[in-house]
Amino acid sequence: MRITKFISVLVICLLFGAGNLFAQGNFITNVNGRTHQSLNGKWKYILDQYETGQIGFSPLYKNSKAKSKSDRVEYSFDNAQTLWVPGSWNSQKEELYYYEGSIWFRKTFDYQPKHKNSRIFIYVGAANYKTTFSFNGKKLGVHEGGFTPFSFEVTDLLKKQDNFLILGVSNRREKDYIPAMVTDWYNHGGITRDVKIVEVPQTYIDDYTLVLQKESLNKKTRVVKGSVQLAGSDYPDKAKVEIKELGVAAEVSINKEGRGEFAFSSKKMSLWSPENPKLYDVKLIAGEDELTDRIGFRTVETEGKEILLNGKPVFLRGVSIHDENPVRRDRAHSMDDAKLLLGWAKEMGCNFARLAHYPHQENIVRLADEMGILLWEELPLYWGIDWKNEDVLKKAKAQYSELVRRDKNRAATIIWSIANETVPGEARNHFLREVASQVRSLDSTRLLSAACKKDGWEDGLAGDNYKVSDPIAEVFDIVSFNEYQGWYGGSPETCRNKRFTIEYNKPVIISEFGGGAIEGFHADKETRWSEEYQEYMYQENLAMFDKIDGVVGLTPWILVDFMTPLRQLPDVQDGWNRKGLVSESGAKKKAFYIMQNYYKNKKEEYK
Ligand code: GCB
Structure with missing residues (x-):
């Protein structure tokens, strides 16, 4: 009888989504620029493979405790084991290495707001993939997407002592998720980025954008235009934007909707570029709220087959990167992790990185701003997406708006890439067109692209002539394609006969090429997996x-x-993709130096 009741509750909940409020979009941005406190550290956890934690024998977010010795509480956090946050669960416990399902995490804490009358939010940098968020026993909503931030306001629920934050995180793969069922990367589950308590005044600066105007690039006085959006109820008439170093103090008139636009000019402004990654401390003030951000000013556009950075042609000496620290075997989540990855890229001579295949941690984007490394950022619209499903399209748009909201003030980010290796077709073309126009409407100042495929051997078109004619490239600024000649098709020397026709008068990026090598395995250049094979393949490519x-x-x-x-x-391989130019332990393979040398020459060429 009990079981029948349980099953009917389960069915009703599945049908009606258990009353979930979806929380996409308006998270608190620039958390480090606001009053905050970390909730990182050890969290208690309960495994919930069948995902009944919201409704099961005891809804886990309620944090039930036995009140008497006869009370039956089957799921209790109090004596549970712990996992570190941030961190993927797979990397922390052997028995969780291949675990896909849900885990409920609990953090208890006391908190005394630092300011009187503050609003309190809890911010999660990312949790993979779907998170049920609850605070002090109340379910506040669900966030979908494993790589973008979310936050919930807890002002009215917060106590001075014994608060409990419970997050149910599931990394199950589903056909209507982004990414879908199969990816060539590890499905790191859990709370993979920082969790913070953030305090803001009753009315606060919710969003802001500053853009250097192209028309003023070659003028003595450079012009920046921007906007501020406030959240709250009691908007001040005016806000302010200040850059001390430039002597800028711009007033912003705020309208009834809490929005204001502004413009300022400067004769002294240095442009941001890889050679001169100049950032300015920008202060925004509105009513009681005040925050600082470090922002660089530059322009990016295309002209024919060139990409122009600050009006000058640039060659993007790049490398693709996953958001993973191979030494810790975990998702990257700290500035140190970012330094490790961008440090190698810089050593190779890069001025550009492709952050594949999903939004990376914010630290790496901010570090790229400081180091002068241009970025391609990406959404996991990857193999096997359900293009016909309108819900999936909505999710893609939601995830993209979160990414743009987070990174739109970073000078380093110059390209939004909307997909990787997707097969042209009516449904897919429609889907990607929709995403492209959404991204353009959110941010018309950056370039759009996607990693496409060429037409060739896969389509049975034998021969040496390849075409890049994906119809979706029509809507992009840059044509990018992945090319594995010498690895998936033919031996390295077959590269010599291949010819490519690009059907668009647009700049071209080779968004992937390469092949695997085991670091320290040496043989002749025909032997697969040797460093010499990889080196040879790079030379030919x-x-x-x-x-x-x-x-x-x-x-x-x-x-x-x-x-x-x-x-x-x-x-x-042993569970690793070996196409790295650097090994999992950080040793450089021979091909690393081929790229380093190639980039040295390119740098000279483009001086
Ligand atoms: C690709 C994918 C990438 C894979 C890579 C490979 O084309 O975009 O995610 O990891 O090939 O190693 O085969």
Whole structure:
């Protein structure tokens, strides 16, 4: 009888989504620029493989405790084991290595607001993939998407002592998720980025954008235009934007909706570029709220087959990167992790990185701003997306607006890439067009692209002539494609005969190329998995790309070996994709130096 009741509750909940409020979009931005306190550290956890935690024998978010010795509480956090947050669960416990399902996390804490009359939010940098968020026993909503932030307001629920925050995180794969069922990367589950308590005044600065105006690029006085959006109820008439170093103090008139636009000019402004990654401390003041951000000013556009940064042609000396620290075998989540990855890229001579295949942690974007590394940012519209499903399209738009909201003031980010290796077709073209126009409407100042495929051997078109004619490239500023000649097709020397026709008069980026090598395995250049094979393949590929008209950027696949359940070849892959130019332990393979040398020459060429 009990079981029948349980099943009917379960069915009703599944049908009606258990009253979930979806929380996409308006998270608190620039959390480090506001009053905050970390909730990182050890969290208690309960495993919930069948995902009944919202409704089961005891809804886990309620944090039930036995009140008497006869009370039956089957799920209790109090004596549970712990996991570190941030961190993927897979990397922390052997028995969780391949676990896919849900885990409920609990953090207890006392908190005394630092300011009187503050509003209190809890911010989560990312949790993979779907999170049920609850605070002090109340379910506040659900967030979907494993790589973008979310936050919930808890002002009215907060107590001075014994608060409990419970997050149910599921990393199950589903056909209507983004990404979908199969990826060539590891499905790190859990709360993978920082969790913070953030305090803001009753009315606060919710969003802001500053953009250097192209028309003023070559003028003595450079002009920046921007906007501020406040959240709250009692909007001040005016807000202010200040940059001390430039002597800027711009007044912003705030309208009834809490929005204001502004413009200021400066004769002294240095442009941001890889050679001169100049950032300014920008202070925004509105009523009681005040925050600072470090912002660089530059322009980016295309002209024919060139990409112009601050009006000058640039060659993007790039590399593809996954958001993973191979040494800790975990998702990257700290500034140190970001330094490790961008440090290798810089050593290789890069001025550009492709943050594949999903939004990376905010630290790496901010570090790229400081170091002068241009960025391609991406959404996991990857293999096997359910293009016909309108809900999936909504999710893609929601995730993209979160990414743009987070990073739109970063000078480093110049390209939004909306997809990777997707097969042209009516439904897919419609879907990506919709995403492209959504991204453009959110941010018309950056370039759009996607990693496409060429037409060739896969389509049975034998021969040496390849075409890049994906119809979706029509809506992009840059044509990008992945190319694995010498690894998935033919031996490295077959590169010599290949010719490419790009059907668009647009700049071209080779968004992936490469092949695997086991670091320290040396043999002749025909032996697969040897460093020599990889080195040879890089040489042949680079020579082939040099002959393609319009190539202005490369992002070889990939900077470092990365974890993936897709690659199991014993003694060779062992759960790792070996295409890294650097090994999992940080040793550079021979091909690393081929790229380093190639980029040294490119840098000279583009001086
Ligand atoms: C690709 C994918 C990338 C894979 C890579 C590979 O084309 O975009 O996610 O990891 O190939 O190693 O095969």
